[in-house]
Amino acid sequence: MATELAGEIKTHARQALGFDLVGITTAEPLPGAAHLARWVTDGAHGDMAYMAETAHLRGDPRRLLPGARSVVCVAMSYHTEPEPPEPGPGARHAVVARYARRKDYHTVIRRRLVRLGRFIGEHAPGSRWRPAVDTAPVLEKELAQRAGLGWLGKNTCLINRNLGSELLLGELVTTVALPPDEPETDHCGSCTACLEACPTRAFDGPGRLDARRCISYLTIEHRGPMPEVLLPAVAPHLFGCDICQAVCPWNRHAPRSCASALATRAPLGELTLAGLESLDEAGWIALAAGTPLRRLDFPRLRRNLAAITAGRRAAGPDREE
Numbered sequence: 001m002a003t004e005l006a007g008e009i010k011t012h013a014r015q016a017l018g019f020d021l022v023g024i025t026t027a028e029p030l031p032g033a034a035h036l037a038r039w040v041t042d043g044a045h046g047d048m049a050y051m052a053e054t055a056h057l058r059g060d061p062r063r064l065l066p067g068a069r070s071v072v073c074v075a076m077s078y079h080t081e082p083e084p085p086e087p088g089p090g091a092r093h094a095v096v097a098r099y100a101r102r103k104d105y106h107t108v109i110r111r112r113l114v115r116l117g118r119f120i121g122e123h124a125p126g127s128r129w130r131p132a133v134d135t136a137p138v139l140e141k142e143l144a145q146r147a148g149l150g151w152l153g154k155n156t157c158l159i160n161r162n163l164g165s166e167l168l169l170g171e172l173v174t175t176v177a178l179p180p181d182e183p184e185t186d187h188c189g190s191c192t193a194c195l196e197a198c199p200t201r202a203f204d205g206p207g208r209l210d211a212r213r214c215i216s217y218l219t220i221e222h223r224g225p226m227p228e229v230l231l232p233a234v235a236p237h238l239f240g241c242d243i244c245q246a247v248c249p250w251n252r253h254a255p256r257s258c259a260s261a262l263a264t265r266a267p268l269g270e271l272t273l274a275g276l277e278s279l280d281e282a283g284w285i286a287l288a289a290g291t292p293l294r295r296l297d298f299p300r301l302r303r304n305l306a307a308i309t310a311g312r313r314a315a316g317p318d319r320e321e
């Protein structure tokens with residue numbers, strides 16, 4: 001009965017809801033909670049206070065939904081267009097991370113998870129469920145690894161053997177007991193490309209990221225001024241960073257995603273610095289609306305633009321145009 005339902009859930013998630021990957025794990029606590037606790041104690045979360053405040057909850061999905069027995073893990077690929085060459089510090093373009101050049105995945109995935117929850121509710125009357133996408137206090141990548149969707153690479157991202165790592169994750173925590181899938185094993189081998197490619201040396205070791213040095217953190221999450229010494233490496237990134245995924249061999253042959261809900265929005269891949277400089281607050285809000293970019297308020301947009309200018313200057317006159 002539970003095996004049959006698990007099969008129906010997977011088919012529905014893939015065929016009716018358009019998820020690229022789906023797997024099931026138990027709602028048992030995750031061993032990585034200990035690493036998270038250490039990460040926070042070391043201060044590697046920087047000023048992401050929410051990570052410290054909720055660290056004690058993140059390792060146990062049952063804290064999200066009392067009585068939870070299973071977690072249905074899903075992923076959508078945003079590997080939609082070929083990787084453009086990374087512009088150097090002197091480029092006229094501002095780089096926006098690939099996941100942010102499209103509709104906000106939080107909205108897309110959450111809506112589909114709600115439909116999946118209703119589907120399960122119809123088949124298991126009286127059961128309860130809760131969707132989670134990014135903001136819920138749970139270790140999403142480790143859950144997905146345990147559900148067989150991929151492994152945690154040395155760059156700390158979840159990588160799938162077929163689809164690579166350009167994946168966005170979500171979970172449906174449910175009180176229904178479902179048979180779990182086999183966890184995925186590690187396939188990084190002796191490769192260290194991501195650790196070597198990171199321009200700010202943000203990795204303390206394989207799978208250990210000090211967010212305070214990560215361009216993604218500095219441009220999206222960080223509130224204060226950027227550390228001056230990192231500015232040349234931050235330019236020309238306006239929002240997020242893809243370098244440690246762009247160099248990953250598992251992304252080289254991954255098939256292009258055909259999820260139309262996550263199709264690229266034309267202007268977001270080619271924002272010029274001059275165009276961004278000329279925007280007022282209303283212009284920026286309109287441009288960022290409905291995309292992950294809305295996370296960046298106008299003062300921090302201006303801060304990031306100033307960081308790009310300062311970074312280009314610090315990189316030397318020949319890097320400025």
Ligand code: B12
Pocket residue numbers: 032033035036039048051097098099133134135136137138139140141142152155156157158159165166167168169170207208209211214216217220221239240241242244
């Ligand atoms: C905080 C956060 C960030 C932070 C910190 C990143 C990080 N690696 O933790 C910052 C702002 C830097 C960030 C950046 C990005 N993020 Co983010 N982020 C999150 C968030 C909210 C929490 C992650 C977390 O718990 N971090 C805590 C640390 C401790 O976890 P960790 O580094 O993964 O470590 C785990 C293991 O590696 C292991 N471990 C840790 N240390 C050690 C040490 C040893 C010795 C061992 C053996 C193991 C081990 O245990 C830990 C717990 O499982 C999740 C959503 C969620 N709720 O999970 C999204 C999430 C991880 N982010 C996501 C994305 C897309 C990104 C970016 C690609 C965006 C971009 N292009 O700029 C980058 C990727 C940068 C990178 N290389 O990780 C996706 C990842 C999808 C994927 N394929 O993996 C998620 C899952 C959101 C989503 N719903 O899709 N992010």
Ligand code: SF4
Pocket residue numbers: 155197198199200201202203209213214215216241242243244245
């Ligand atoms: S996202 Fe960029 S800055 Fe952050 S760890 Fe990866 S390569 Fe380094």
Ligand code: SF4
Pocket residue numbers: 153154155156187188189191192193194195244247248249250
């Ligand atoms: S670049 Fe190499 S080491 Fe890094 S995540 Fe990919 S396979 Fe693993």
